[in-house]
Amino acid sequence: MAATAQAQPNIALVKYWGKRDTRLNLPVTGSLSITLDALWTRTRIEFDASLRHDELRLNGKEDPATLARASACLDLLRRRAGTTQRARIDTRNNFPTAAGLASSASGFAALVVAADAALGLTLDRRTLSMLARQGSGSAARSLFGGFVSMAAGQRDDGADAVAQPLLGAAAWPLAVVVAVTSDRRKHVGSGAGMERSRRTSPFYPAWVDSAAADLAAAQRAVQARDFAALAELSEHNCLKMHAVMQSSRPPLLYWNGATVDCMQRIRALREDAGEQVFFTVDAGAQVKAVCTPDAAPRVAAALAELPGVAQVLSSRLGEGARRLDDSEAP
Numbered sequence: 131m132a133a134t135a136q137a138q139p140n141i142a143l144v145k146y147w148g149k150r151d152t153r154l155n156l157p158v159t160g161s162l163s164i165t166l167d168a169l170w171t172r173t174r175i176e177f178d179a180s181l182r183h184d185e186l187r188l189n190g191k192e193d194p195a196t197l198a199r200a201s202a203c204l205d206l207l208r209r210r211a212g213t214t215q216r217a218r219i220d221t222r223n224n225f226p227t228a229a230g231l232a233s234s235a236s237g238f239a240a241l242v243v244a245a246d247a248a249l250g251l252t253l254d255r256r257t258l259s260m261l262a263r264q265g266s267g268s269a270a271r272s273l274f275g276g277f278v279s280m281a282a283g284q285r286d287d288g289a290d291a292v293a294q295p296l297l298g299a300a301a302w303p304l305a306v307v308v309a310v311t312s313d314r315r316k317h318v319g320s321g322a323g324m325e326r327s328r329r330t331s332p333f334y335p336a337w338v339d340s341a342a343a344d345l346a347a348a349q350r351a352v353q354a355r356d357f358a359a360l361a362e363l364s365e366h367n368c369l370k371m372h373a374v375m376q377s378s379r380p381p382l383l384y385w386n387g388a389t390v391d392c393m394q395r396i397r398a399l400r401e402d403a404g405e406q407v408f409f410t411v412d413a414g415a416q417v418k419a420v421c422t423p424d425a426a427p428r429v430a431a432a433l434a435e436l437p438g439v440a441q442v443l444s445s446r447l448g449e450g451a452r453r454l455d456d457s458e459a460p
């Protein structure tokens with residue numbers, strides 16, 4: 131009753147920021163993301179009848195907050211398997227945790243795939259996406275590779291709030307350059323942040339009202355491989371989400387000075403140097419530059435020279451969460 135799985139983070143181009151149900155993590159709006167390949171979470175899980183509690187080590191260290199969320203998600207799979215056995219979970223990220231690099235997305239996607247295999251459930255991808263969503267809303271998207279769209283759904287039980295693949299990673303090969311400007315954990319997590327925005331931002335209703343049009347336009351741009359359209363739409367949607375964050379009370383200001391410098395540099399690369407590149411920023415200070423693979427080394431070099439950029443990571447688009455051989459356990 132042991133299995134290992136790997137999942138990669140995904141970066142939303144049309145963002146999820148707001149829940150219609152906080153218990154099931156049901157999003158108010160749909161979203162659209164790309165799954166990375168160079169950044170990953172690897173998780174080994176072993177169910178053991180002699181354990182009295184679940185145990186979790188993240189990057190070799192016990193982590194009570196992550197353990198509580200993982201246990202709640204595992205309960206959903208245990209219930210389906212008709213077992214109450216506790217588990218030992220060993221998980222590792224090859225990138226900074228909880229700093230706006232979507233570690234919860236890859237974390238919960240890897241967890242449900244590993245637990246499904248360890249318990250012999252063989253659930254379908256749609257069901258795994260639904261279960262991962264209950265761990266973290268964005269994790270539903272990391273079950274799939276390439277371009278992924280996530281439905282808001284309408285049902286109260288969330289059965290239709292699942293992700294689905296839109297376009298494979300190889301069908302439109304893009305690259306992502308991540309400028310890491312801080313490796314500190316964010317001061318307000320996404321879940322708490324979006325609830326604050328829902329309750330207090332005067333811009334929140336406009337954010338929700340304009341989401342379906344953004345999603346439809348982004349889906350069209352992806353299907354047509356229209357880089358310029360996707361660039362314009364993604365930057366607009368990102369800055370609109372940050373306007374909602376920043377107009378919340380108290381304000382959610384996830385950026386630092388280097389975050390703004392990176393966004394300005396990326397715009398200059400596109401508008402002055404003609405590079406095919408655009409930015410997006412999540413609930414953290416890191417900047418993700420989405421670009422064509424040939425532009426990636428130039429984008430990485432331009433961001434690396436900015437003061438305050440501690441590290442630059444480059445990735446292509448990758449596959450969805452999958453089981454690994456146990457020899458690749460973290």
Ligand code: DP6
Pocket residue numbers: 141142144145146147155161234265266267268269320321322412413
């Ligand atoms: C800004 O999925 O981390 O990255 O459902 O509460 O776990 P919870 O939130 P989470 O939120 C992601 C927010 C975002 C935008 C996005 O990925 O769509």
